[in-house]
Amino acid sequence: MLDLIPLALFDALEFFDWFTSNANYLFVFVFMVIESSFIPFPSEVIVPPAAYLACTNAGVGSDMNVYGVVAVATLGALVGAFVNYYLALWIGRPVVYKFADSRLGHACLINREKVMKAEAYFDKHGAISTFIGRLIPAIRQLISIPAGISRMNVAQFALFTALGALVWNSILGYLGYWLSLHVSHQQLFEKIEEYNKYLSWGGYALAAVCVAFILWNAFKPSHDKQK
Numbered sequence: 001m002l003d004l005i006p007l008a009l010f011d012a013l014e015f016f017d018w019f020t021s022n023a024n025y026l027f028v029f030v031f032m033v034i035e036s037s038f039i040p041f042p043s044e045v046i047v048p049p050a051a052y053l054a055c056t057n058a059g060v061g062s063d064m065n066v067y068g069v070v071a072v073a074t075l076g077a078l079v080g081a082f083v084n085y086y087l088a089l090w091i092g093r094p095v096v097y098k099f100a101d102s103r104l105g106h107a108c109l110i111n112r113e114k115v116m117k118a119e120a121y122f123d124k125h126g127a128i129s130t131f132i133g134r135l136i137p138a139i140r141q142l143i144s145i146p147a148g149i150s151r152m153n154v155a156q157f158a159l160f161t162a163l164g165a166l167v168w169n170s171i172l173g174y175l176g177y178w179l180s181l182h183v184s185h186q187q188l189f190e191k192i193e194e195y196n197k198y199l200s201w202g203g204y205a206l207a208a209v210c211v212a213f214i215l216w217n218a219f220k221p222s223h224d225k226q227k
Contacts, residue, residue: 016045016189023050028069029076036080036141036165043140044196047073047169051176052188070166070173077134077165078158081144085157088148127152127160134164137199171199 019027028050035043047069054064101112130152133143147157175195183191 013189016049016192019045020049020053020185020188023053023064025064025068025072028072029079032073032076033080033083036077036144037083042196043073043077043168043172044192044199047172048176048179048192049188051173052180052183055177055180056185066173066177069176070169073169073172074162074165077169078162080141081161081165082158084141084144085148085152085154088145089151092145093149093151127156130157131160131164134161135168140168175199 019031028046031046032043035046050064050069050073051066054066054069097112130143130147134140144157144161147161175192179188179191179195
């Protein structure tokens with residue numbers, strides 16, 4: 001498989017051209033694993049073109065369907081998320097606590113008690129954080145790390161990660177379907193880039209809402225204080 005991948009893998013346009021000429025379920029899965037792990041890689045150049053090819057019955061993607069693309073992409077995202085989760089669980093947590101116990105950590109106003117409190121907070125709110133994080137640009141790939149550090153329940157992590165990834169991939173799959181009705185293959189890359197900006201803005205707006213909710217939840221008066 002590696003010998004099929006162009007050298008200019010990280011040139012978005014060249015990769016896009018290569019991917020639309022070779023797209024299949026295996027490649028969708030592999031690149032979504034990469035996208036969801038610690039390696040930055042845009043899902044926007046994977047799911048929409050694969051869904052587009054599936055809907056137009058074009059090229060090697062003619063044996064795919066849009067529902068299969070979304071399902072395989074979601075499975076790949078879940079596998080990639082587990083990569084981050086277990087790296088943080090096995091490697092990240094000891095490093096974090098070692099730093100918290102060090103003089104440098106104390107100089108940065110970080111100590112073991114604060115780290116433990118942070119983990120306790122994530123244990124309480126982690127499920128919804130994991131779900132929403134899958135919808136936010138620049139957060140999607142990283143949300144699995146605090147989940148691993150905090151030792152979030154694996155079944156709960158898998159459920160909310162899969163749900164969040166499913167929502168996001170469904171949006172991207174629908175974008176590919178919509179483009180298949182209105183856009184030629186030659187215009188596809190340009191249109192995906194254009195609509196990706198709107199998706200990013202939507203993600204940032206969602207992030208702002210989430211931050212506002214977290215702040216409101218943190219600072220709202222408790223029932224005990226009201227009494």
